[in-house]
Amino acid sequence: MKYIFALFLLVNSLFAYEFYAKLEPVNSYEIKAAVSGKVIYVNDEIEGKKANNSKIVEIDSYVDRIDLKQSKIKLKAISQMLKIEEKNYNRMLQVSSKSGFEKDSQKLKAINYQTTKADIEVKIANLQDSIKNKLLKEKDRYIYNIAVKEGDYVNPGTLLYEAKDLSKGKLEIFVPIDDIEEIKSKTIFLDGKKSNIKLDKVYKVADSKHISSYKVEIIVPDPKVFSRLVKIEFK
Structure with a gap:
């Protein structure tokens, strides 16, 4: 009986697809200046924190x-x-x-x-429009990096700060083209735990680096920790 069970696990593992990916925020944003002017306010205290209808950067509009x-x-x-x-x-x-x-x-x-x-x-x-674009606020996104200081003069296109959406996480993996249809019908396991998560996006054009694979995105709801390596299995 033990032999049969071990054989079952071996056969099952042969048909499992295993990948690793870093769990990142579902969206990342680079907020750039739309107008030119002198920076008169920078909310340094919000950097590394989640905004709450917070003013991040203000450009002089006097x-x-x-x-x-x-x-x-x-x-x-x-x-x-x-x-x-x-x-x-x-x-x-x-x-x-x-x-x-x-x-x-x-x-x-x-x-x-x-x-x-x-x-x-x-x-x-x-x-x-210019006055509106000189006052940068964020509702609830995580402020990752503020790239300017008070007194800086910015031009259109100058990076002001970076923000991230932490409401969901995203995993990106590259699956061999021949295996795409097979994994669509399988259950996704994250770090060995069964989940109800489904594939969010399957890009139908081969990646420029992984020339024989399609990029696949998996959205993870309400993650607790980001930037960690996640084991992804399709069984």
């Missing part, structure tokens, strides 16, 4: 905020002037003694104000 305020005042004035010129043009259309040249000139005034108004509206939108 001039932008003044420009935005004045642009809104200018927009209001231009809008009022546009209404006056449009009203004058409509009145002029009712006056038969006015020449076509005079009417066209008045219409041109209204069009110029319309163009100016549109330009100011675009400027306001750009300023609002």
Whole structure:
């Protein structure tokens, strides 16, 4: 009986597929500056911790905020002037003694104000976007690395900080192409323990380094420890 059981284990192991992978956060992010400016605030205390609607980095937006305020005042004035010129043009259309040249000139005034108004509206939108992009906050991601300091001047594309999503873990393995269909029907064991986890992604193009294998991703819910080596078996 013992011989039969040992033989069963041996046969079963022959049909098991074994891999090792490091458990990493499901997503990693590099947060880069979208605008240029001087860094006026860095939340050094949050580095290595999980954010909670936390301000991470702030870039100086003082001039932008003044420009935005004045642009809104200018927009209001231009809008009022546009209404006056449009009203004058409509009145002029009712006056038969006015020449076509005079009417066209008045219409041109209204069009110029319309163009100016549109330009100011675009400027306001750009300023609002710039101000928004100068205040970097995180809801609940883990702040892995802050790459700037107060007083630094950054340009678009400058790395500000790195963040990671710790809500799930991800394992990446490379499975021989001929074995892909076989493992899809098997149960996944992690560190020898049976799980209900399924394959999350199977890339249908061979990896550039592992030329005879497909990359496979396995998502692990609510992991407790990251960056550890995990034994993955398909049985």
